[in-house]
Amino acid sequence: MSSDPFLVFALGCAALSVGLLIGYLIVRPKLSRATKLVLLFGIGLLPLGTAANGNVAGYHATKTRTFCSSCHVMTPFGDDSSNPGSTSLAARHGRNEAFGDENCYTCHADYGMFGTIATKLGGMRHVYEYALHFHQLTVDEALPRIHIRNPFPNATCMRCHSTEVPGWQRIGDHRSLLDRLRAGTVSCASEGCHGPAHPFARVAHIRAEQAAAASAAREETSP
Amino acid sequence: MTRLLQFSCVLTLVGLALMVWSMLVPTPMPVILAMSVGQLLGTVAFGMFGYVVLVDQLRTQLRKHRAKIAARAARELANDASDKASPKASS
Numbered sequence: 001m002s003s004d005p006f007l008v009f010a011l012g013c014a015a016l017s018v019g020l021l022i023g024y025l026i027v028r029p030k031l032s033r034a035t036k037l038v039l040l041f042g043i044g045l046l047p048l049g050t051a052a053n054g055n056v057a058g059y060h061a062t063k064t065r066t067f068c069s070s071c072h073v074m075t076p077f078g079d080d081s082s083n084p085g086s087t088s089l090a091a092r093h094g095r096n097e098a099f100g101d102e103n104c105y106t107c108h109a110d111y112g113m114f115g116t117i118a119t120k121l122g123g124m125r126h127v128y129e130y131a132l133h134f135h136q137l138t139v140d141e142a143l144p145r146i147h148i149r150n151p152f153p154n155a156t157c158m159r160c161h162s163t164e165v166p167g168w169q170r171i172g173d174h175r176s177l178l179d180r181l182r183a184g185t186v187s188c189a190s191e192g193c194h195g196p197a198h199p200f201a202r203v204a205h206i207r208a209e210q211a212a213a214a215s216a217a218r219e220e221t222s223p
Numbered sequence: 224m225t226r227l228l229q230f231s232c233v234l235t236l237v238g239l240a241l242m243v244w245s246m247l248v249p250t251p252m253p254v255i256l257a258m259s260v261g262q263l264l265g266t267v268a269f270g271m272f273g274y275v276v277l278v279d280q281l282r283t284q285l286r287k288h289r290a291k292i293a294a295r296a297a298r299e300l301a302n303d304a305s306d307k308a309s310p311k312a313s314s
Binding site: 007011014017021022025028031036039040043044047048050051054055057062066067071127 | 228249250261
């Protein structure tokens with residue numbers, strides 16, 4: 001992170017600006033042309049440099065796995081995808097250099113011209129959900145309730161796995177489901193295909209469903 | 224005006240603090256605060272600075288304009304006085 005040139009430039013601008021402003025507040029010189037020029041840099045240009053470069057640095061930071069798993073209910077997802085021993089779909093992709101530290105964003109980002117904006121707006125929804133519904137829950141309580149808002153689109157997988165190469169088409173299931181996979185009517189992450197990307201979350205969902213069914217059955221049988 | 228400028232400096236410092244916090248601790252809350260409140264404070268502070276500079280500039284121009292008018296009036300008064308003192312010379 002410290003090698004990010006945008007971050008270094010933003011912090012440099014902020015340091016210079018703080019120096020100028022504190023100097024002004026201590027010395028309190030008369031409002032001459034020189035003072036105006038100093039304040040133009042201190043209040044205007046340097047903070048603008050900090051904000052602009054800080055936005056870019058912040059945007060880079062929001063793509064990292066550490067950012068995504070900084071909310072406590074996301075910790076198991078981050079831990080699993082960075083676990084070199086895990087065989088989950090997310091972890092196997094996380095070990096790929098093309099995904100690396102940004103594996104959450106790479107798979108969950110939207111595409112198209114306004115994809116980044118749509119992704120960031122979706123991220124704001126996550127913040128809203130976390131602040132209002134998940135903040136007070138423990139990880140075990142939250143896991144069965146965390147679910148993907150829309151079904152994971154095959155188009156995400158097809159950015160890398162184009163479905164065009166002979167090696168991919170040699171697999172019988174791929175070949176037989178080709179049209180449905182491309183149309184998105186069968187998910188790559190279906191049970192029996194590649195499975196869910198975060199299997200532990202699926203297990204938590206199943207356990208919660210079983211517990212709910214058992215308690216409903218108990219209520220029915222009780223007098 | 225000086226007070227407003229000092230307030231603008233303090234607002235800028237607070238905005239910068241939020242932005243630097245978001246860069247050093249890039250978690251959701253600092254990043255959201257920096258990109259909303261931090262930048263809003265910076266923009267308001269810069270607006271205040273612009274207002275102070277504009278008012279100062281207008282005052283300076285007004286002062287110069289008044290001084291020019293006063294100088295012209297004084298010159299005219301001086302000319303009138305010299306005309307009255309030596310009517311032959313003027314005729």
